[in-house]
Amino acid sequence: MISHLPMSSYKKRVDRVQNHLVEKGTSGLFVSNPYNIFYMTGLFHFPTERPIALFVPQKGEPIFFIPIMELEEAKRVTIFKDIRHYFEYPGPIHPIDWMVDEIKGEYSNLSNISLDSGSHELFTQIKERFNGVSISFDSIVHTIRLTKDSEEIELLKNAAIYADFIVKSGMDIAEPGISELELLQEMSNRTLSKMVFDLDEVILVPGGPAGGLVPSGDRTAMPHALPSAKKLQKGETQILSCGANVGGYRVECERTCFIGDVSQEQEKVFNVMAEAQQMAIEAMRPGMTCAEVDSVALDHIRKAGYGKYLLHRTGHGKGLEEHEAPWIDEGDHTVLQPGMVLSSEPGIYIEGFSGFRHSDTVVVTDNEPLILTKFPRSIEELIIK
């Protein structure tokens, strides 16, 4: 099973960025967003104060700037020949100043540089050090990341296997008396062991290779309730809100389950949520806007009388980040295109009683929406015996 992209992917990405720079007449792009660095180079790193950047000139070889401690790893995983390193942060010369000096030393005729992102401090520092070169922002890397190619979808399909597996493990392990923390620990362990066995490489991204949130009882009414020492109890709702990543690509699979038994009241709200979720999935087709998909789901919940229990939008993009653009929200009018990968996860949260949310990861295609996560969604299959 593949666990990372072929090296050719990175060459294609550099080509796309360079074509864009030619079109725009930009001298070069300074990439420093950590996810964009991973996307363009294949080097995953936990961002610290030590800056890492890729300078993509309009023509020629990119320059990859890293702290010396990443040198071996950068040589191992990236296609770049021109890797330059600094010793430490902040250092006798600030690493960003050094990067600018290196770029100026390599290219004497720069007229304008774009940044992919960054703090106001970074912008100001680069502007001052380049002194005379025009500095702006360009979201080309984020734009390319919006739609996934077949190789990326292959990785997402593999990640979905483990997202389903961790939910299944959760249902197998959950029982009255176990705490949320123990439950999460054990389901993560089982899934990680399987991933280490199956895959040639497991990348440790934030959140881990597989994990999630597992609120139980009335804590399910908090969408982001962190795992606690609370013990599971018969008759309570149990949300298994899980995700897994393969090669840095993340998929989420979330299920609303019930410990032993489900009440009529639980079932009634569950059904409204499940219908809304399915309607959003059905609506994830080229030509629809994010805002339109959002209202399909949330309006269904509102019409059923649960509007005041909404705490969030219908979903968001999936890819390298836990949440990424586009946003399935009334404020995002992006038109869906084939290759976009989205979560469908409208939720209903009744304080003091229970929350209800499924999430699946869905690819927009030219035909039917492709649901990557396959774990059962019907209430009968979600009762934990």
Place this chain on the structure above:
Amino acid sequence: MISHLPMSSYKKRVDRVQNHLVEKGTSGLFVSNPYNIFYMTGLFHFPTERPIALFVPQKGEPIFFIPIMELEEAKRVTIFKDIRHYFEYPGPIHPIDWMVDEIKGEYSNLSNISLDSGSHELFTQIKERFNGVSISFDSIVHTIRLTKDSEEIELLKNAAIYADFIVKSGMDIAEPGISELELLQEMSNRTLSKMVFDLDEVILVPGGPAGGLVPSGDRTAMPHALPSAKKLQKGETQILSCGANVGGYRVECERTCFIGDVSQEQEKVFNVMAEAQQMAIEAMRPGMTCAEVDSVALDHIRKAGYGKYLLHRTGHGKGLEEHEAPWIDEGDHTVLQPGMVLSSEPGIYIEGFSGFRHSDTVVVTDNEPLILTKFPRSIEELIIK
């Protein structure tokens, strides 16, 4: 054992910021850095695209702006009476625009606002929306965070207990044949179980309540080698690079161990590292600069002939972040003050052979440096039988 700060801490912090604003003649501070939000409010959150901000006016009640899904938690943990929420990102009106409108609605006579940090995009958006109010940056919250008070040091002492415990667990569990991934999983599990048992609250920060890196053999020569399927072997170096956090305050404890046996060559390099580490600890006194402490340790390593095997500075600040200012580096001329909390962790990394690094977390005091982490550091006590 205390696991979080008393509510009075947050009142004190707001007072300090407001006094600073009066002194500077600033109308208000817009705090949005996630660690600064935690520091000022006690609300921990994993930053997503949904902005969270605290507006501290020169006089009067701060306004806390959050997405609705954080409302219950914000009410539970913070002292603020004026909590305002928005539904979603990006929403029909962008949350940042909404925050600015709310602040303008509350205060009609604002002349100048400072931000604590933020992207160039945030800066530009706030500047445009405030339209006429002068916008700048002010690092007052970061500055206050540089020195820890007695309540914070109490939490750090408690965190050190678990940082020591996870290293001890690692030594107990490590044996030839087990993989790095399994080792890390098992030591983290044991420590988490103990924390859940001991503490009334365990905060799930990035990196987990307790965890780390556990490179073995020649992988120890990469300072940030992520856990892999590599199996431990007799005679190899085993680095246990661990940390734990209590109430959001983090401590690190790292030890260079040996599986079963240690060679003369390993011992020779180990001794140089251990001497340098102790010398840096000894030098962590008020009046010394970060750069001076750094050269004490690194010059010792250079004089012993291992200068070309240095891959990083001597250490960094500890507190809410894994790494935070000040930096024990030649480029940081900050003068040490009582209450600063620092790691001492010079390392020697010989590719193809082995890496060597201990790390302890040390408080600068008016008297002797206070080492929070107590795990043994001598080679005899670090041989895994």
